[in-house]
Amino acid sequence: MREILLGYGSAITYYVVAVTLIYFVILFLSYRGVYAMRKGAAYSKFQSLAGSESAPPVSLLVPAYNEELTIIDNVKNLLTLHYHTYEVIVVNDGSNDNTLKVLIQAFGLVPKEDETIRYSIDCTQVRTVYHNPEYPNLFVVDKPNGGKADSLNAGINLSHYPLICSIDADSLLEKDALIRMARVYMENPAETVAIGGNVRIANGCTIRDGVVEDVRLPRKMWPMFQTLEYMKAFLGGRIGWSHINGLIIVSGAFGMFRKDKVVEVGGYRDGYPGEDMNIIIKLHRHMLDQKLPYRVAYCPDAVCWTQAPDTYRILSSQRKRWGRGNLKNMIENRDMFFRPKYKVFGMLTVPYNVLFETLNPYFKLTGLLALIGYVAMDMTKWPVLLVFAAINFLSGYLLAVGSLVLEQLAFQRYPRMKDMAKMIGFSALMFLGYYQLGVLWRFQGHIEYLRKNNTWGVMTRQSWNQDATTTTSP
Amino acid sequence: MYSNMNIAIAVIAVLVGVIVVGLGVLFSMKLKEIRKRRDEEAFRARFSDWFTYILANADGDEPLFIPNAPLSKAERRIVRERLVHWIEQFKGVPQRRLIELAERMGLVSEQLKRLDSPFEWVKLDAAYHLGCMRSAQAVPGMMELLKSLKPGPLAYIPARAIAKCAARADELREVTDVLLSHKKDAQPLIADILRESELDYAPMLATFLRSSDPERVKLALAAMTGSPADGVADTLYKLTGSEEKELSLEAARLLLKNRKALTQERIARLFAHPEPDVRAVTAEAIGELGLTSSVGMLAAGLSDPEWQVRFGSGRSLARLGEGGIAALREAAESDSEIRRETALAVLRETSGRRRRTAS
Structure with missing residues (x-):
């Protein structure tokens, strides 16, 4: 029995080393990718390009459910972006609070009777479209509650431009974020179907009139951990994955898409979290099935600042939701696993996600338990447990240091x-x-999935001015 | 087990070593950044009078003075960045005087030397700065750099720089040839790059427009957005018959901006175009241009099988005064459901707009 436990524990240690090696390869690719990204961005004339008619028109889609505390700052922020032609479409997804009312009051909106919506993709019937000619590029859509994906689909149906951009209502874009992203699109419109932006944590920063004025690290523990986690994921991971066209997710907080391609795949999937990963998987599948050249790009210098959960309850709820979404997406797309037809995506991205993301909690937890069992049977073998812990810690810490070096090398935001x-x-x-x-939350997310729990969970919004909070549970 | 433990311990040793090196690199980079920032602030404070003097006299007559004190490498970089920033912001005399100042200070020759560096990143940096300082001398070197780069974001750096510096139209043509050969459909970005040039490249666009290569035609159409060159109306009209939807639509859009080129016959042909988007933009343009002679055509458009043509026609009718409104009212009583619904929807929109305006 002891030998079995030790064998399994050793195998899991090798698994950890393998995960680490893969992370390193991705990190290395990120270093390679960031060079061209940074040079291209540093020497681009964003100021003039932002005012140029050559920049493609973009529809910004902002799904809003009970967002009365942040929505006005968010919309003000979006209305003052440096970009030639764009529109902001806020979709009020049947909010229980005053989201619609505050929007109507703040922007003097009235029902727009001369708006005809083409339902090119399925979504809940829109009740009213609000508009004010004084804010010609702002539209507010009011519809019954149908979820985030449904709201995005409604926004797509109303949108007037060929590129769409999804933005969370608790997020703020930097003024040149959109033009930076559009530049990436303009460099290769033939192949670009989606572009991900860089999401950073705004907790702790000074925000005035919807603009992040002074970048500071969060003071609270949970947002601080998330700041580092996002840095590692976005800089250390996504740059590398995009370098080999294997990006599996474009954050729902800030991502740009070609509308025609999103419509071709039927829009966002409704009724389950993880819609941001799902749409990217659908786009990969669609383009590879059609044998069309394409890329899912990433633009790390297009920055979106978002509010991170700052309590255990909200954070755990969010992570369980992500765990459910990830598992659902992997199960739904299991046919892509190691299928040469799906190239890098099928041969690398999906297997990596299944083996090292989705199943990670099971391997790590059981490996740890096996080694604990092994040591419990003979306490003189305690160094085995220590070695397992040390490898886990050091490999992860090295990756964290690698991401910090990348941040310092290319961005220097702090x-x-x-x-x-x-x-x-x-x-x-x-x-x-x-x-x-994190491992535990993912595991709990999987249990929720098996229990067919597909709610959004608990979510808190805090005013950007940090003077009020509200809690909602759809 | 012994060998496993040994491997594990070796892995731990390697990891610890790399972490220590990584942390060392991280701290040294941070210290360098902080020192650089501090030095820059000190330099800016020391030279703030000179910067103010340059800005105040940028459009004067007297030659601009160079700082008396010799500048260190870091200080030259700060001066260069500031001048480059202003050169990019200004046009005309101030821009020329700042370029001349940069030349006298040796900033241009310094970058020309860097353009011969064996390192790609140095060359790219030099190309960017030479472009900003409008150095025609640098064009051959930058062209060589452009041709040596793989298709991708980096290629646009020397391309834009060449467009800024080009003294001859054939240099612009060469840049467009290289970028188009990358096959990225990046015509809007290439058009934006061409706009950096002070040369008259309209003749080049006119030849592109007549070209049999659709990539060149698309570039010409993208570059003409907003202001189609004179004398290309016939070519544009011919292009509206292209089998490529994108070409025919863009050509129609441009043509419809030029009222002088729009004969009744051309409008009728565009309105009968097999491509619905072309019909829709034509319907819209008739209203925008106030072509009251086309009321009958728009009234017929209310029965078009495509909704955007129907609504475009209806909305344009609403903009054409009494004649247009009368046509809408007549259609609102039509037997054809599709025609009647469109006319009623547009009439509702119009009255809604009027109510809002009145309130």
């Missing part, structure tokens, strides 16, 4: 030495509970 020291310290602290909780 200017003070104190910030750097804090990030290095917290990167180590994450191994003392946070990562383990």
Whole structure:
């Protein structure tokens, strides 16, 4: 029995090493990819391009469910972007609070009778479209509650432009974020079907009139952990995956898409979380099935600032939802697993996600338990457990350091030495509970999936001015 | 087990080593960044009078003075960045005087040397700055750099720089040839790059428009957006008959901006175009241009099988005064359901708009 436990534990240790090696390859690709991205961005004339008619018109879609605290700042922020032609479509998804009322009051909106919606993709019937000619590029759609995907589909049906951009209602875009993303599209419109933006955590930053004025690290523990986690995922991971056209997700908080392609795949999937991953998988599948050249790009210098959950309850709810969404997407698309037809996506991205993301909690938890069992039977073997823990910690910590180097090399968003020291310290602290909780939340998400729980979970919104909070549970 | 433990311990040792190196790199980069920022602030404070003087005299007559004190490498970089920023913001005399100042300070020759560097990133940096400083001398070197780069975001850096510096139209043509050969459908971006040039490239666009290569035609159409060149109306009209939807639509859009080129016959042909989008933009343009002679044509458009043509026709009728409204009212009583519904919807929209305006 002891030998079996030790064998299994050793196998899991190798699994951890394998995951780490793959992460390193991705990190290495990120380093390679960031060079061209940064050079291309640094030497582009965003100021003039933003005012140029050559920039493609974009429809910004903002699904809003009980967002009365943040929606006005968010819309103000979006209405003042540096971009030639764009529209902002806020979709009020049957909010229970005053989201619609505050929008109507703040922007003097009235029902727009001369708007004809073409239902090119399925969505709940729109009740009213609101507009004010004084804000010609703002439209507010009011519809019964149907979920985030349904709201995005409604926004697509109303949108007037060939590119669409999904933005969360609790997020703020930097003024040049849209033009930076459009530049990536303009460099290769023939093949680009989607572009992901870089999502950063705004907790702790100073925000005035919907603009992040002073970048600071969060003061609270949970957002601080998430800042590092996002940095690792977006810089250390997504740049690399996009370099080999294997990106599996474009964050729902900020992503740009070709509308015709989204319509061709039937729009966003309704009724389940993980719609941002699902749409990207559908686009990969569609383009590869059609044997068309394409790319899902990533633009790390197009930045969107978002509010991170700052309590255990909200964070765990969010992570369980992500776990459910991930599992659902992997099960639905299991036919792509190791299918040469789906190229990098089928041969690398999907297997990586299944083996190292979806199944990660099972391998890690059982491996740890096996080694604990092995050591419990002979306490003199405690170094085995120590080695397992050390490899886990050091490999993860090295990746965190690699992401911090990438951040410092290419972006330098956190200017003070104190910030750097804090990030290095917290990167180590994450191994003392946070990562383990992440594994647990994912596992709980899988249980929720089996119980057919497909709700959005608990979500809190906090005003950007941090003077009020509200809690909603759809 | 022994060998497994040994491997594991070796892995741990390697990981610890790499982490230590990584942290060392991270701290040294941060320290360098902080020092650089501090030095820049100090330099800006020391030279703030000179910067103010340059800005105040950018459009004067006297030659601009160079700072008296010799500048270190870092200080030259700060001066260069500031001048480049202003050169990009200004046009005409101030821009020329700032370029001349940059030349006298040796900033251009410095970058020309860097353009010969064996390192790609140095060359790209040099090309960007030479482009901003409008160095015609740098064009051959930048062209060589452009041709050496793989298709991708980096290629647009020397391409834009060449467009800014080009003294001859054939240099612009060469840039467009290279970029089009990358087959990325990036015509709008290439058109934006061409707009950087001070040369008159309209003749080049006119030849592109007549070309048999659809990529060149698309580029010409993209570059003419907003202001189609004179004398191309016939070519545009011919292009509206192209089998490629994108070409015919863009050509129609451009043609419909030029009222002088729109004969009744051309409008009628565009309105009968097999491509619904072309019919829709034509319907819309008739209203925008106030072509009251086309009321009958628009009234017929209310029965078009495509909804956007029907609504475009209806909305344009609403903009054409009494004649248009009368046609809509007549259609609202029509036996054809499709025609009647469109006319009623447009009449509702119009009265809604009027009510809003009145309130």
